Amino acid sequence: MARQLRLGAFMRPVSIHTAAWRYPGAYPDANFNFAHLKRFIQTLERGRFDAFFMADHLAVLNMPIQALKRSATVTSFDPLTLLPALAAVTDHIGLVATASTTYEQPYHIARKFASLDHISGGRAGWNLVTTANPDVALNFGLDEHMEHGERYKRAREFYDVVTGLWDSWADDAFIRDVDNGIYFDPDKLHVLNHKGPELAVRGPLNIGRPIQGWPVIVQAGASEAGRQIAAETAEVVFTGGGTLADGQRFYADVKGRMAALGRSRDAMKILPGAFVVVGDTVEEARAKRDLLDSLVHYDSAIASLSIALGIDASRFDPEGPLPEIPETNASKSGRERAIELARRDNLNVRQLAQRLGGFAGLAFVGTPKTITDQMEEWLLTEGSDGFNVMFPYLPEGLDDFVDKVVPELQRRGLFRREYEGRTLRENLGLARPENRFFPK
Amino acid sequence: MARQLRLGAFMRPVSIHTAAWRYPGAYPDANFNFAHLKRFIQTLERGRFDAFFMADHLAVLNMPIQALKRSATVTSFDPLTLLPALAAVTDHIGLVATASTTYEQPYHIARKFASLDHISGGRAGWNLVTTANPDVALNFGLDEHMEHGERYKRAREFYDVVTGLWDSWADDAFIRDVDNGIYFDPDKLHVLNHKGPELAVRGPLNIGRPIQGWPVIVQAGASEAGRQIAAETAEVVFTGGGTLADGQRFYADVKGRMAALGRSRDAMKILPGAFVVVGDTVEEARAKRDLLDSLVHYDSAIASLSIALGIDASRFDPEGPLPEIPETNASKSGRERAIELARRDNLNVRQLAQRLGGFAGLAFVGTPKTITDQMEEWLLTEGSDGFNVMFPYLPEGLDDFVDKVVPELQRRGLFRREYEGRTLRENLGLARPENRFFPK
Structure with missing residues (x-):
């Protein structure tokens, strides 16, 4: 069988795009309505997605109120x-939760x-994060955020403890011998x-070993420490996307680290986040994206552009081209990326600001065929093992992907027609971990 | 309308009785099988129960391995x-979780x-506990358990913080004005x-105000500090049962404390735990209980009797009557209760040990009519506002209650035929709390 794509759905927020809730036909409360979320996951399961993936924040994001009041993610x-709750209304799709x-x-x-x-029934995944947002500390009784190195040190030990607790009981510990009244061995x-x-954690855990042995370990860290802990422990890595060349570099680096540690390269699936807008023609898809971007309020948009450029962009003519920008002390890569984006897509100041204020990462905007072509290229050139798909607006953007892109992926032999296994781990082609205390 | 019973179902463990998993026809894995739990809660909802109540422990209970290996609750x-998950498969019944x-x-x-x-849709309740088990500390990085007074001091402040966080947003904060791009006011x-x-907690909470304003606040503390915090804050109190006179004393004490604080006595429902065994005749019900008790392994049973008496009971003749027991330094009430129980129910040493090792608290063992008579007496003489029902074995004990006792309670006008409201709070007849920061 040819190399197969793995597809996650990035579902918190249900759309990463700031203006998604304002798009014509979108559910403004999609992020916060159980009936809608149930419909989404059942559609994703019909589309044979590997997993429903929830990012997380342990605080309302720290933004100026003029931008915050426009955010559907609060x-x-x-x-x-x-x-x-979503587990109870589905049978096959994986369920990946972020926890710090x-x-x-x-x-x-x-x-x-x-x-x-x-x-x-064996569909859980844990997206292990160390929480980068320093505001979170204030919600948890701390004045100062734990620094980066310290966070990763704790994370590594935390992983050892959690997996050790999961191994508290042998898989066959619970014999439930009714006649002799013996519940476990x-x-x-x-x-x-x-x-x-x-x-310091004594144990044992007061629940039997998970069906998957361990829930699937997911990570998203891109830093040096993040890549190293991923190479040591992760089974799925969610990345920020970027160009195909960026993806290939990341892929080679992390899989190389795995090999150096003696882990099989296949024991981890790397899934960049990809924002996908589907049209019947490329022009229609672009027009949908332009309409969506135009719904990003200029207050939010110009703030994003100012941050990217490191200067106050509110004095630029919104309808004019981006002026020459002097270098500043701000992020050089942010500035260069904004200038490159304006040039490549021929965006004026307003359009550039709205793109940055909406979503400016890896995007596939086109027809089911062009999107499939791009996904296939990433897969076959080791840019990724699949994608964590971000929908532009809900329900339409999600329905379009499942009803139009998935069948094309299936026709090309790139994606499953039926779930292969019973558990998330089986569907992803990952081995069930042995119990460290009760080896076979 | 006559005074109405409120009924919770005590569902962790699904049966409080140690030998429940060994009873003929019982599910040995009832405590730990989602399909079974779904069936139980749907049956309870058909029986119009107010709530599904889950106690909790943050550790495997510290018992000698000879007793522990026989426990279905590990x-x-x-x-x-x-x-x-159970919320997703039900529509009306309340969902009360214990959290420390x-x-x-x-x-x-x-x-x-x-x-x-x-x-x-507004069915949550929080059973606020301070966690009495000192072993838990060892699972959470602490060498020593927080002492009782300190725990209650933290609990009271914790309650203020949690309810304050629930009030982060006015009920009508989310305007979702699509045209103007304003998500909240x-x-x-x-x-x-x-x-x-x-x-120290900054907030705001990153979720809108709960549908009930606040989830229903439940407590179970019986100590002086526990009764006082309950009088100040609780809306449902779960008690350990005992005799009707014990119940009346507790009821008068806690409701009296509420009145002294200016709270309405109706703003709290007191629900003793009641173990209910249903038969077509009283003799049949007693025989079922005797069979169940006989399934408590003698190792566990005699350990329970020894603890109650404060002496090693393993040297007594199991088939003989309880010998004279000298007073010791151990719990006087435990010793007296055991002696009284043996006398009242004419139990030999084995039967007494098995009763104590199974469940020795408040029990209604009889026909639907005698059980209804007893529940009515408690209700009408201010012994309680209802009960937190404990089933002797599952599914039969639960089905018997719903199919046989509930119709009798309904015929007598003591219990609802249909849910009155949409939320747990409405069904219990409790007011929706005003938002302290956004008064009407």
């Missing part, structure tokens, strides 16, 4: 509360993901007794 | 992971219960900025 569900190693306790995390894995229970530099 | 689901103020963070708790309340957002002796 209200949304806790991932580990929403996903069990900086602001959580490993016993809670091990227990919740184990519970989700059992309730869903005491020889198949392990007390972790972890005492490390950051964490 | 593996069970995290309440805040199971209840969202000692081992959780208020931002997480506020967010998870708000999410559950929205996902379930900035004047209807409040930043809590709590800085207290135990907790």
Whole structure:
């Protein structure tokens, strides 16, 4: 069989695009309405998606109120509360929740993901994050955010503790011998007794080993420390996208690190986030995107452009071309990317600002055929193992992907027609981890 | 309308009785099988129960392995992971999860219960506990358990923070004005900025105000501090049962404390836990209980009797009567209760041990008519406002209650035939709390 794409759906927020809730026909409350979310996931399952993926923030994002009041993401569900509810109304699709190693306790995390894995019949995934937003500290009783190196040190040990707790019970510990009144075999229970530099956790976990052994481990860190912990532990990596060349460099780097550690390259799937707008013609798809971008309020848009350029862009003529921009102390890459984007897509100041204020990352805007061509190119040239798809607006953008792009991917032999396995791990082609305390 | 019973179902463990999983026809994995739990809650909803109630433990209980290996409760689901899944397969019944103020963070708790309340359409309740089990500390990086007074001090402040976070947004904050691109009215957002002796939490919460304003506040503390915090804050109180006279004393005490604080006595429902065994005759019900008790393994049973008496009971003749027991330094009430139980029900040593090792609290064992008589007496003499029903074994014990006792309660006008409202709060007859920052 040819190399197969893996597809996640990036569903928190349900659309990454700031103006999604204003698009004609969109549900303005899509992010926050269980009935809508149920419809979305059932459609994704019909489209044979590998997983429903929820990012997370442990705070309302720190933005000027003029921008914040326009954001549909200030209200949304806790991932580990929403996903069990969605598990109950689906049968096959994976359920990946973000949870922070900086602001959580490993016993809670091990227990919740184990519970989700059992309730869903083996469909849970944990997106392990260290939480970059310093405002979160203020919601958790701390004056200062933990610094980057410290966060990653704790994350690595947290992972060891959580996976150790998942291994508290052998897979066959629960014998439930009614006649003799023996519920479990005491020889198949392990007390972790972890005492490390950051964490002390006795165990055992008060729930049996997850159906998948361990829920699938997902990560998104792009820093040096993030790539290293991913190479050591991750089974799915979600990246920020960028150009195909960027994707290929990232792919080669992280898979190379795996090989150096003795892990098989196939034991991890790398999925860049891809914003996909589908039209019957390329022109129609572009027009949809232009309409969507035009709905980004200029207050938000110009703030994004100013941040990217490192200067106050509100004094530029919105309808004119981007003027010459002097170099500043701000991010050089942000400035260069904005200038390149304006040039490539021939955008005036307003359009450029609205693109940056909407979504400016990797995008496939075209017909089912052109989108499939691009996805295939990424797959076959080791730019990625698939994508974490971002929908431009809901429900239409999601329905278009499932009804139009998925059949084309299937026709080309790039994507499954039926789920291969019973669990997320089986569908992704990942091995079930052995229990470290009860090896076979 | 006559005074109405409120009925919760105590569902973690699904049966409080140690031998429930061994009863003929019982599901040995009832505590840990989502398909079974879905069936149970749908049956309870058909029986118009107010709520599905989940106790919790943050550790495997500390018991000698000889008793522990016989316990069906070592593996069970995290309440805040199971209840969202059950919300998705029900429409009316309330969903009450236990969560600890000692081992959780208020931002997480506020967010998870708000999410559950929205996902379930206003059916969430929070059983606020301070966690008495000192072993839990070892699972959360602490060498020593927080002492009782300190736990209750933190609990009271935790409650203020969580309810304050629920009030972050006015009920009508989210205007979703598509034309003008305004998602919420900035004047209807409040930043809590709590800085207290135990907790510092900025806010706002990143989810809209719960449908019920606040999820229903449930408590179970029986100590002096527990009764006082309940009188100040609780809307449902779950008690350990005991005799009718015990119930009346507790009821008068806590409702009296409420009155002294200026709270209406109707603003709280007191629900003792009641173990109910249904038969077509009283003899049949007693025989069912005897069979169930006989399935408590003697190892576990005699350990329970020894603890109750404060002496090693394993040297007694199991088939003989309870010998004279000298007073010891152990719990006087436990010893007296055991002696009284043996006398009242004419139990030999084995039967007494098995009763104590199974479930020895408040029990209604009889026909639908005698059970209804007893429940009515409690209700009409201010022993309680209803019960948190404990089933002897599953599914039969639960089905018997719903199919046989509920119709009798309904015939007698003691219990609803249809749900009165849309939310748990409405069904319990509790007022929706005003938003403290955005009064009407």
